[in-house]
Amino acid sequence: MTQANGAGDGGRLTDVSALRPGGHAVVVGGGLAGVTSALALADAGVRVTLLEGRPRLGGLAFSFQRGDLTVDNGQHVYLRCCTAYRWFLDRIGGAALAPVQDRLDVPVLDLERPEGRRLGRLRRDALPVPLHLGRSLAAYPHLSLAERASVGRAALALKGLDLADPTLDTQDFGSWLTAHGQSARAVEALWDLVGVATLNAVAGDASLGLAAMVFKTGLLSDPGAADIGWAHVPLGELHDRLARKALDSAGVRTEVRTRATSVSVNENGGWSVQVPGETLEADAVVLAVPQREAHDLLPDGSLDAPENLLRIGTAPILNIHVVYDRKVLAAPFLTALGTPVQWVFDRTEASGLKEGQYLALSQSTAQNEIDEPVAALRERYLPELERLLPRTRGAEVKDFFVTRERTATFAPAPGVGRLRPGARTKAPGLYLAGAWTATGWPATMESAVRSGVGAAGAALGALGRSRGLLPDFFEEAA
Numbered sequence: 001m002t003q004a005n006g007a008g009d010g011g012r013l014t015d016v017s018a019l020r021p022g023g024h025a026v027v028v029g030g031g032l033a034g035v036t037s038a039l040a041l042a043d044a045g046v047r048v049t050l051l052e053g054r055p056r057l058g059g060l061a062f063s064f065q066r067g068d069l070t071v072d073n074g075q076h077v078y079l080r081c082c083t084a085y086r087w088f089l090d091r092i093g094g095a096a097l098a099p100v101q102d103r104l105d106v107p108v109l110d111l112e113r114p115e116g117r118r119l120g121r122l123r124r125d126a127l128p129v130p131l132h133l134g135r136s137l138a139a140y141p142h143l144s145l146a147e148r149a150s151v152g153r154a155a156l157a158l159k160g161l162d163l164a165d166p167t168l169d170t171q172d173f174g175s176w177l178t179a180h181g182q183s184a185r186a187v188e189a190l191w192d193l194v195g196v197a198t199l200n201a202v203a204g205d206a207s208l209g210l211a212a213m214v215f216k217t218g219l220l221s222d223p224g225a226a227d228i229g230w231a232h233v234p235l236g237e238l239h240d241r242l243a244r245k246a247l248d249s250a251g252v253r254t255e256v257r258t259r260a261t262s263v264s265v266n267e268n269g270g271w272s273v274q275v276p277g278e279t280l281e282a283d284a285v286v287l288a289v290p291q292r293e294a295h296d297l298l299p300d301g302s303l304d305a306p307e308n309l310l311r312i313g314t315a316p317i318l319n320i321h322v323v324y325d326r327k328v329l330a331a332p333f334l335t336a337l338g339t340p341v342q343w344v345f346d347r348t349e350a351s352g353l354k355e356g357q358y359l360a361l362s363q364s365t366a367q368n369e370i371d372e373p374v375a376a377l378r379e380r381y382l383p384e385l386e387r388l389l390p391r392t393r394g395a396e397v398k399d400f401f402v403t404r405e406r407t408a409t410f411a412p413a414p415g416v417g418r419l420r421p422g423a424r425t426k427a428p429g430l431y432l433a434g435a436w437t438a439t440g441w442p443a444t445m446e447s448a449v450r451s452g453v454g455a456a457g458a459a460l461g462a463l464g465r466s467r468g469l470l471p472d473f474f475e476e477a478a
């Protein structure tokens with residue numbers, strides 16, 4: 001870690017009262033957390049510089065060109081209950097480009113029923129919680145009658161869990177499901193179907209606290225909470241172009257291709273942020289970088305247990321992209337059982353493809369496949385797509401490629417909760433943001449935006465600025 005210059009005796013850094021009201025804030029990291037932080041600070045009247053090491057904003061949720069095709073590095077979805085991400089979309093003027101479906105409706109195709117392929121649906125109706133899912137669950141063909149009844153009982157038990165109970169984070173979700181009568185089939189065909197996509201871990205590897213948070217908030221809070229939203233344009237259009245436009249209008253100085261190499265206390269009790277060829281002086285700094293980078297940039301003494309950041313594990317997500325010469329999937333997306341294929345999304349329109357259809361397979365918990373050669377993945381997945389989507393059988397594959405995100409999310413393992421720091425560090429004027437910080441959410445766009453607003457809110461207090469303009473979901477950071 002870098003040394004905090006002028007840190008004073010006993011690791012005490014500068015006093016908060018030394019900070020100039022108003023002042024200049026530097027936000028390091030132009031992912032969703034950093035962009036949000038920069039916007040929230042600028043909206044409150046602070047002069048802001050945003051530094052991003054890569055040539056674009058958006059961090060882990062971005063697009064790139066492959067010939068004429070605009071490709072997202074990974075399919076990203078959010079739920080109606082993601083109020084922070086929805087605020088972000090509004091703030092950058094992108095809400096209409098990433099709409100939420102009217103009502104939760106997920107086709108679930110099972111390829112391994114004795115009677116052949118079978119389609120089920122997870123959808124809600126207009127009834128209040130938990131009845132909104134009752135009819136869909138009662139008719140869900142991928143579980144026996146007894147399993148469906150038992151899922152209902154487990155859901156009610158889950159609803160009764162107190163998310164503030166720290167012992168939830170010490171248990172794994174899989175054991176809790178077993179203890180609540182869930183068969184291996186119920187875990188596979190229902191709990192993991194949702195959990196793997198939202199947590200990036202199977203139930204047995206997931207913290208009960210995080211799983212309970214996801215299921216309670218998404219499925220058991222408001223009837224519309226789990227309605228699914230996704231970008232109908234490339235992610236870069238939202239997280240880079242429109243974000244950049246909003247930052248410019250808010251007066252933020254945004255520097256891409258600019259990597260911060262150190263953060264230290266300066267002689268005035270403020271902060272110096274070193275970038276190649278320049279030292280930026282700041283009254284407040286938000287480190288909105290991944291946990292390992294945050295660990296390396298944090299000055300000594302700014303966290304009680306900085307090594308905890310290195311103990312937060314990571315988990316990969318693989319996306320498999322296939323372009324067919326014709327339309328092979330009618331639905332915008334579907335998910336599947338009895339095949340390695342997890343979720344399939346139609347990306348044709350968003351990618352700009354003019355002829356044929358472009359499908360993206362989103363494969364979470366991809367530890368076993370993340371380093372496999374493209375040829376091996378092609379050999380495995382094209383036949384699986386033929387099983388799943390009969391229309392692919394006569395279709396020509398025009399393109400096949402993969403995108404690999406080895407550290408897509410933090411691993412939501414039991415015990416991760418106590419490793420995630422809040423926005424405040426022990427060093428006044430220095431704050432942390434990132435999906436991996438203690439937002440209570442798994443590693444999602446929602447968590448990133450929440451963390452960004454949380455860090456901005458904490459910084460505004462120190463800068464003597466009003467938090468009045470922060471969005472409703474802002475809660476005082478830990």
Ligand SMILES: Cc1cc2nc3c(=O)[nH]c(=O)nc-3n(C[C@H](O)[C@H](O)[C@H](O)COP(=O)(O)OP(=O)(O)OC[C@H]3O[C@@H](n4cnc5c(N)ncnc54)[C@H](O)[C@@H]3O)c2cc1C
Binds near residue numbers: 319443
């Ligand atoms: C394939 C994939 C699929 C996903 N699917 C979903 C999904 O469906 N729904 C969902 O909600 N979430 C999903 N996620 C997770 C979501 O993308 C992330 O949680 C979120 O984008 C993280 O944002 P962040 O700002 O916290 O971090 P990051 O996006 O990691 O941003 C950190 C930024 O800091 C920059 N940086 C690092 N060090 C420095 C430095 N020294 N100086 C300057 N800049 C620096 C990095 O370049 C990066 O841009 C997915 C992620 C992946 C990879």
